[in-house]
Amino acid sequence: MSLAEKISLWLAQLRASGRAVVIARLTVAAAGGLALLVSAVQPWEQLDLIPLVAIPMLLATVVLPDSPAGLLFIVAVAGGWLMRAPGEVSWSLALVAISLLVVHLATAFAAQVPSYALVHRQALRRWLLPGAIALLIIPVVAVAAALIQGADVAGSLLVTVAALVLATATIWFAAGQRLVRD
Incomplete structure (x- = not known):
């Protein structure tokens, strides 16, 4: 060709x-x-x-x-x-x-x-909820990180990792994913 x-x-x-x-x-x-x-x-x-x-x-x-x-x-x-x-x-x-x-x-x-x-529009609906959740989580995490940054809080790394895991799980389940395949 x-x-x-x-x-x-x-x-x-x-x-x-x-x-x-x-x-x-x-x-x-x-x-x-x-x-x-x-x-x-x-x-x-x-x-x-x-x-x-x-x-x-x-x-x-x-x-x-x-x-x-x-x-x-x-x-x-x-x-x-x-x-x-x-x-x-x-x-x-x-x-x-x-x-x-x-x-x-x-x-x-x-x-x-x-x-x-x-x-079709129905295919876009599956992306709407996880996308909206992810877009809303970023500013919340940015504000929380700015507040914690200079506080010298013990265990702040653990809190940050837990928040990221929770955010990831929220987006995962909002997208309709399952832990076990059929």
């Missing part, structure tokens, strides 16, 4: 795409762009390699959501924060975390269906 035939096939699949698939991919692009923008405007200097890796990975994630490019994008952005960012919790950190969560959820949804699939 020549390059022209591949492009023609891709454009035909794009024209046949359902609204939910296009919205999911646009959501990946918008949330990933927001995460990159917020990271770029921070006062601390980010590694020059981060945008060089993250931007192509974001574009690859939009085009091929079932590839490992989404994971590499999230690792690149989060790694940039872990390497150079200050240790305190801020609103920009919470915004980047929410953006990366939206990238993750929208990529997971888009990776489940082919680009030419038509998705």
Whole structure:
């Protein structure tokens, strides 16, 4: 298959795409762009390699959501924060975390269906509750971490780990998952 035939096939699949698939991919692009923008405007200097890796990975994630490019994008952005960012919790950190969560959820949804699939609204309902819970948990955890950060509370690591396990279990069961397979 020549390059022209591949492009023609891709454009035909794009024209046949359902609204939910296009919205999911646009959501990946918008949330990933927001995460990159917020990271770029921070006062601390980010590694020059981060945008060089993250931007192509974001574009690859939009085009091929079932590839490992989404994971590499999230690792690149989060790694940039872990390497150079200050240790305190801020609103920009919470915004980047929410953006990366939206990238993750929208990529997971888009990776489940082919680009030419038509998705009904009932399929989106399964993603609504876990996504809403996850979006609400991030600011709560950020505020709680900001309050505990300078308190020198004994066992604060244990409390943080317990809160993350509880949040993960809440999202897991809200998504309708079970511990035992049938």
